[in-house]
Amino acid sequence: MRSELTMAERIQICRHHEGGCITNKALSLWASEKMGKPISEMTISRILKRKVELLGSDVGSNRKRYRKPECPNLESILYSWFLTMQEANVTIS
Structure with a gap:
């Protein structure tokens, strides 16, 4: 089973691993x-x-993958806009 x-x-x-000298086998x-889980x-x-x-x-702790955004500035601006719309109680679909 893969997880x-x-x-x-x-x-x-x-x-x-930072705690001290430990082998990959011991860490595994x-x-x-x-x-x-194995x-x-x-x-x-x-x-x-x-x-x-x-x-x-x-990144959030429940995420399984971390993907860097291709356009960090656009992500930041879009997120700011989203928060503004959320404060104004505007429905976004």
């Missing part, structure tokens, strides 16, 4: 036990390669 890790679980793995066993050493390796990106991101 994806949430961003919160990936960040938890990164933080546990710890994460599998802690999260109740996590391979390869998965641990991939997560640790993205460690800086994961720890520096502000």
Whole structure:
């Protein structure tokens, strides 16, 4: 059975790795036990390669993937507009 890790679980793995010298195998066993699903050493390796990106991101913890917007300025302006419309009780469909 394949299941994806949430961003919160990936960040938890990164933080546990920062705690001290730990091998990917030991981290895999710890994460599998802690999260109740099998996590391979390869998965641990991939997560640790993205460690800086994961720890520096502000994505929601329930998300499974993080995709950077193609146009960050447009995203920011659109979100501001959305909040303004929401405050004005305008229905958006």
